[in-house]
Amino acid sequence: MTTVAEQSSSTLSCDVLVVGGGINGAGIARDLAGRGLQVVLCERDDLAAHTSSASTKLIHGGLRYLEYREFGLVRKALQEREVLLRSAPHIMWPLRFVMPHAPAMRPAWLIRAGLFLYDHLARREWLPGSGSLDLRHHAAGKPLKPDYLRGFIYSDGWVDDARLVTLCAVDAAERGATVLTRTTCVEAMRHGAQWQATLRDAAGAELHVKARALVNAAGPWAEQLLKQAVRNADGHPPIERRSLRLVRGSHIVVPRLFAHDHAYIFQAGDGRIVFAIPYERHFTLIGTTDVEVAQPEGAETCSDSEAAYLCAEVNRYFRAEVQPGQIVWRYAGVRPLLEDHAGDAKAATRDYKLELDRDGAPLLTVWGGKITTFRKLAEQAADQLCLALGDPRQAWTHSASLPGGDLSDWIGDAQRPDADFARFLQAAQHRYAWLDPHLVHRLARAYGSRIDRVLRTAEGQPAMKLQDLGGEIAPGLYEAELRYLRQTEWALSADDVLWRRSKLGLHLGAAQQQTVRDWFAHASPC
Known part of the structure; x- marks a missing residue:
């Protein structure tokens, strides 16, 4: 480094x-x-x-941009979805989105027309297309209020943005x-x-x-x-x-609101949309907002009013109400949007x-x-x-693959990215059977085929047993990984590791996070 x-x-x-x-x-x-x-x-x-670490973490064409006739942008983004998903199947994967139909918002024919365009503006090789759902008999309907009887489903992708x-x-x-x-x-x-x-x-x-x-x-x-x-x-x-139009997008994270692996896209009362997405196994990510700011300094904080807004919007749909007191983490980022003189921030290109x-x-x-x-x-x-x-x-x-994205040495020829990662994970858990399966899953997701580079001893030899990884600085976080992050990925502080190279900050308590800070304070320079 x-x-x-x-x-x-x-x-x-x-x-x-x-x-x-x-x-x-x-x-x-x-x-x-x-x-x-x-x-x-x-x-x-x-x-x-x-x-770039404060997004909604989606690889998507932008379904709502069709309403603003951003056909060129949507097509360009849709063309990139499968390209990106193939390049790094460890940090990106397909995700199905469910939109409960709220008749007072947008008529069903308009949504179907939008989804038809979304399916056909760019070629899809393996992502499934859109369809209709009977929410009374689909797992995605169970967490919703009973008056949502039907909905729509379509494909996009998820990415670990940082x-x-x-x-x-x-x-x-x-x-x-x-x-x-x-x-x-x-x-x-x-x-x-x-x-x-x-x-x-x-x-x-x-x-x-x-x-x-x-x-x-x-x-x-x-x-x-x-x-x-x-x-x-x-x-x-x-x-x-x-000139730029600076718009803050805020997100909140709450304990998991549903057990299935689909995400939701909700039509908000102000004409915007709000996502509710499975996050880090135990949580649900909810976002986002569009709040104009004058300058980026001091604006990267999710306000109480934005958090309340996000809770109120998802409460229009979920049976179990979400309260601001349940928020375990909130974050915000300032988007640098082109100034196109759109009247409303949500309509800005x-x-x-x-x-x-x-x-x-x-x-x-x-x-x-x-x-x-x-x-x-x-x-x-x-x-x-x-x-x-x-x-x-x-x-x-x-x-081209991103680092860790070429899984061929582990599984042979690539097929479709989600299936390739499943095969790779099985191979990694077999090779590292002496490690906790949840830890292997996290490392496989973070590092892909470079997991072997992470799980090395201080002498650079492949680890053969738990003791080879050095001390367990925090639950599931060993010195071997911290050394790798410092030497290869420019991690210089605990926050770099806990909130950007990973999201372990969501899973570790204050005392456990402090042990990571102590390690960085006393670790020798690279």
Whole structure:
């Protein structure tokens, strides 16, 4: 794992400097590195520390966007669903969504028409299509109030969003990129055909970077970066052509509300939709909201009013009422949406725009975007940058696996991702029969085919028994995994592990979480 301190003795030269360690920045760095370019990625906090770990965690086309005639965006996202699901079946999997029909909201014919479009706007190879449900005789109807008699069902996908970002960064690093977390781009000056940037880490150490191109993938901070850090040779910021609309999306997590493995999509009273999704075995994830904010700083907190709103909306449907006092965790992220002058935040586009400034050394700014389209966004960004640098190179990510996603050494040829993971899990539990099956399942989900790399001794040998994994720092969390996360995935604090590399924070008590903090406080540097 590279640090600024290790690099600070000299100026670092690269082809592209990417600022921002969310899904778009990590995705672009991965794509460029895979094309053979020299890439530096810097992120002022942890990878996925903000919006990219605060999503509803869906790989989806966006059914509700059809109402706003966002057919191009929906088609683009639908085309990506199966591509992404195949690339990382350990952290992404298909999910069936149930929409109880509320006649007062949208008529049945409109929903059927929308689902027909959803099924046919893009080719599906293996995800099942939509259909109707009799909720009186389906498991999904049991938790609902008895007046919901019928509903609809369709397919989308689930993703561990923070791990997706991390795996993109791991892939980028393994293809030659330099990834610097806790490192701020304090200045980037354009001098003819070159950018000269100053990066500063949390300890104040500085690194000077010379880059042929600069990527602004700062998400909600994209405008601020242009205004405060990026300068042309005359000392002025680049001309701004776009602005962002900042919208907070909040979520709550409560104890599990239903036993089946389907998710719900509810029509809210204000015309929005709210999801209720199975989460971390013992919980239900409920979200999201659309609250406009003036700036990202200080806005990443789910307010009491938003939490009450989410409880009230799901209580329109569930038999057992959800109260704010039941919330075990809440989180929020600020979405950087393109300013399209839609009157209502819920109607604002979720599409993205790549703005390439070629007045000297190329500057590419990413405006907007969503997790489902990150790979396509990164591919288009890399295409534009390579062309601007006079070195077009072939795209490659469409059929590539993310780290841990290639299960062939364990199960042979791939078939369909969900079945492939089931076969892989069976093989992993057989190989690690001496470990608790729930732990093997968690590790298989997190690391996929790289589970062997995680379960190694301090000497790097494969673990053969429990004692080889080092101390059990917290229930189900051994030193071997913590060492791997520090050395390979840039985990530098307990929160990096408990809330981003995993969601163990939901399962461990305060004292158990403190033992993880103590381990990081006393662990030797990488």
